[in-house]
Amino acid sequence: MLLRAIGRRCPRCGSSGIFASWFRLDERCPRCHLRLERESDFFLGGYVINLAVTEGLLALALMIYVLRIAADPGTSLVPVLVAGVIISVVLPVVFFPFSRTIWMAIDLAMRPVPRDEGNGGAPGAGQGAGQG
Numbered sequence: 001m002l003l004r005a006i007g008r009r010c011p012r013c014g015s016s017g018i019f020a021s022w023f024r025l026d027e028r029c030p031r032c033h034l035r036l037e038r039e040s041d042f043f044l045g046g047y048v049i050n051l052a053v054t055e056g057l058l059a060l061a062l063m064i065y066v067l068r069i070a071a072d073p074g075t076s077l078v079p080v081l082v083a084g085v086i087i088s089v090v091l092p093v094v095f096f097p098f099s100r101t102i103w104m105a106i107d108l109a110m111r112p113v114p115r116d117e118g119n120g121g122a123p124g125a126g127q128g129a130g131q132g
């Protein structure tokens, strides 16, 4: 499920058409009809993942800079500033859909969807479609 999520695909069936745009998910997966936003404020977990990745990479960039300046006190500050701006401005936008699908995969692993839920009433839809 996590590998499907990293590919911006439905974590349950692996379908790729779950995003209407870069920032907007469809209501349901087109193949397995899984409701993508399972409850109100569902994607708060996705925001936390996005924030953690961004802050983690910022901390890593800062740590690399500290190690470099310890070895060579004349190290320029410009590269770490450029990296910091890219990490804090560009990365959250680029990573946004991935953070959502990754959160969906984590949530699905922790709270599996019952067999009859999420298929939109379409008989036979969903279960078994791309499982495994």
Ligand SMILES: [Zn+2]
Binding pocket: 010, 011, 012, 013, 014, 015, 029, 030, 031, 032, 033, 034
């Ligand atoms: Zn699906």
